[in-house]
Amino acid sequence: MADVNRGNRPLSPHLTIYRPQLTSMTSILTRITGNALLISSLLVVWWFLAAATSPAYFDYANAVLTSWFGDLVMTLSLWGLWYHTLAGVRHLIWDQGIGLDLETAYKMGYAVIGGSVLLTVLTIVIV
Amino acid sequence: MSYLTDRKRAVGLGSAKTGTEHHWSMTVSSGALLILIPLFVFTFGPMLGASYEEVTAHFNRPFPAVVAGLTIIVTFKHFAGGVQALIEDYVHGLAQKVAIVAMTCVSYAAMAVGLYAIVRLAL
Numbered sequence: 001m002a003d004v005n006r007g008n009r010p011l012s013p014h015l016t017i018y019r020p021q022l023t024s025m026t027s028i029l030t031r032i033t034g035n036a037l038l039i040s041s042l043l044v045v046w047w048f049l050a051a052a053t054s055p056a057y058f059d060y061a062n063a064v065l066t067s068w069f070g071d072l073v074m075t076l077s078l079w080g081l082w083y084h085t086l087a088g089v090r091h092l093i094w095d096q097g098i099g100l101d102l103e104t105a106y107k108m109g110y111a112v113i114g115g116s117v118l119l120t121v122l123t124i125v126i127v
Numbered sequence: 128m129s130y131l132t133d134r135k136r137a138v139g140l141g142s143a144k145t146g147t148e149h150h151w152s153m154t155v156s157s158g159a160l161l162i163l164i165p166l167f168v169f170t171f172g173p174m175l176g177a178s179y180e181e182v183t184a185h186f187n188r189p190f191p192a193v194v195a196g197l198t199i200i201v202t203f204k205h206f207a208g209g210v211q212a213l214i215e216d217y218v219h220g221l222a223q224k225v226a227i228v229a230m231t232c233v234s235y236a237a238m239a240v241g242l243y244a245i246v247r248l249a250l
Contacts, residue, residue: 034209040232041202044171045237048195048244051186055179066176074175078168081144085164095154127172 024103026109030087033080040077043070078123083116149208156205160198167198183248192249199241207234 043065050061057114064070090108093099099108140184170191174182186192207230 006240024243031213032211034206035213038206038210039205042237045199045241045244047175048186048248049240051179051182052247058179058182062176062179081164085161089161091156099138123168123172125177127169 022109025103026112028088030091033084033087035082037077037080040073040080040098043073075120075124079116079120082119082123086112086115086119118125149210149211153208155211156201158210159201159206163194163198163201166194170194186245186248189249194247194250196242197243199238203238203241207231210234219226 047058047061047065050057065074090099090112093108099105170185172183174191177185186195210230211227214223216231218226
């Protein structure tokens with residue numbers, strides 16, 4: 001290790017110098033939606049626990065989840081859930097070495113955004 | 128003058144040589160969730176805002192209960208794996224270890240509470 005070159009090495013470009021692109025934005029949104037879904041997941045588990053405990057506790061948890069703020073959180077989470085699902089499918093496709101070229105990546109990016117909004121609206125209409 | 132070749136200098140400085148199993152377990156759980164999530168959304172969704180009697184009767188039935196139970200197990204396992212990757216990217220040193228242990232505990236605690244509730248509703 002004595003002759004390791006410690007200076008004058010190329011530095012990997014940092015995230016901040018890049019202009020936002022569809023590919024990078026859809027990528028980071030996958031991570032954000034996936035991790036943010038913890039909030040609604042815990043709310044749903046709490047709702048189940050309340051339903052298993054007593055009618056009074058259920059009414060309380062149900063009131064929180066169906067309040068205007070609860071509706072907002074659950075609706076955003078529903079979109080996040082569909083977005084993360086579709087983006088996950090895109091990753092499963094990429095993992096097979098398919099669709100890695102820029103044109104296909106962009107097409108799938110638009111499909112993920114459009115598809116997640118469409119599925120969210122459809123779910124709200126059906127459910 | 129360098130006595131090591133470029134290749135020799137790079138050997139051993141690559142990846143941690145682990146992670147394949149982590150990636151594969153995320154692939155498996157995401158495949159399972161592709162089936163479970165639509166089933167859960169459409170068996171749980173109509174119950175959100177329903178009365179106590181409707182909810183307990185609904186999850187007393189085998190299909191909604193089994194779907195909810197499976198979704199809770201696989202979701203929190205998938206989350207534990209995902210949040211670990213997130214922490215490993217942005218948090219380092221002791222804080223990284225503490226955060227991974229804490230979030231793993233949160234994941235499995237939520238899974239256990241959810242399963243307990245489903246079992247009580249179903250039986």
